[in-house]
Amino acid sequence: MSVDGKSSITLMKTLQTSTEVCSICPYDVNRFIVGTVDDRRHARVIGLNGQESDIQSLTFPNKTYYAGDCHCTYLPSDGVLAFTYYDDTVQLYQIGPGTSRTVEDDRIKYPASICGAQGRMFVACHDTNTVVEMTVQGEIVKCHDVEMELPRTISVSQDGGHIVVADWVYGEDKTIRLFKMEYA
Numbered sequence: 643m644s645v646d647g648k649s650s651i652t653l654m655k656t657l658q659t660s661t662e663v664c665s666i667c668p669y670d671v672n673r674f675i676v677g678t679v680d681d682r683r684h685a686r687v688i689g690l691n692g693q694e695s696d697i698q699s700l701t702f703p704n705k706t707y708y709a710g711d712c713h714c715t716y717l718p719s720d721g722v723l724a725f726t727y728y729d730d731t732v733q734l735y736q737i738g739p740g741t742s743r744t745v746e747d748d749r750i751k752y753p754a755s756i757c758g759a760q761g762r763m764f765v766a767c768h769d770t771n772t773v774v775e776m777t778v779q780g781e782i783v784k785c786h787d788v789e790m791e792l793p794r795t796i797s798v799s800q801d802g803g804h805i806v807v808a809d810w811v812y813g814e815d816k817t818i819r820l821f822k823m824e825y826a
Contacts, residue, residue, distance in 0.1 A: 657692045665713040665755075675723060677714035680706050685714055685723060697723070699740035713755045715763070720778040724763055726753035732765060734780055745780040754794045754810070760802030766793040773807060790817055798823075 662679035669675045673689045675697075684702040687695045700723070707727070714725045716737075723735040732745040732753060751769030758764065762783070765774040773786040773793060794810030808818045 655690070657688065657690075659686075659688060660694055661686065665715070667714065667716045668718070669716060670718065675714065675716045677712060677725070678707075680708055682706055684712065684725060697735075697737060699738060700735050700742070701740070715756045715758050717758045717761070717763070717778060720761055722758075722763075722778045724756055724758065724778075726756045726765055728752060732756065732763075732776070732780070734778065743780050745776065745782075747774075747782055749774050749782060749785045754792075755796050757796050757798045757805075759798045759800055762798075762802060764796055764798055764805055766796040766807060768792050768794070768810075773805065786821070788819060788821070790819060 661681045663676040664679050665677035666674050669687055673687050675685050676688055677685055682704060683696055685697060687697060712725050712727045714723060716723050721737045723737055725733045730750055732750060734743045750765060751767050754766045754768050756763055756765050761778055763776050767774055771791060773788050775783045788807050790809045792810040793807045795808040796805060798805045803823055805821050805823060806818060
């Protein structure tokens with residue numbers, strides 16, 4: 643889809659995929675990385691022409707995840723593909739060398755989604771009702787109290803200056819919050 647200056651969107655193309663998709667993020671100008679559902683290939687690359695491919699340098703755990711169990715984001719400037727898994731871990735893959743690092747910390751509990759920009763990643767955590775901020779190397783920088791029950795979906799501005807968090811609460815108290823990020 644494309645978005646014009648008046649915030650109108652126009653459908654440009656529909657692509658059929660070989661697997662269900664739970665998350666999507668830009669890879670480069672012509673391709674996306676998608677997080678998969680019920681597939682041992684946790685991520686695939688899909689081009690604007692519909693061509694699908696694996697990320698050859700990465701080896702994923704021999705496990706499948708179901709809708710909502712894992713989410714991914716890609717930080718192109720750092721070459722890092724990051725996944726949240728509901729077993730309270732964040733997995734960081736360095737595309738190219740194919741190396742990976744597991745981040746486990748008591749502040750990461752039931753991670754629901756992940757996003758990133760400017761060398762930082764943000765993980766929305768259900769069980770702590772917080773957003774954990776970390777570097778692309780996996781160092782936890784800060785745990786932000788977002789004052790909402792069950793933060794679910796998160797996005798960060800391209801300049802890394804703002805994050806938006808939506809909750810996953812049923813009933814009347816549905817919220818989306820915008821936060822300005824200030825770095826020390």
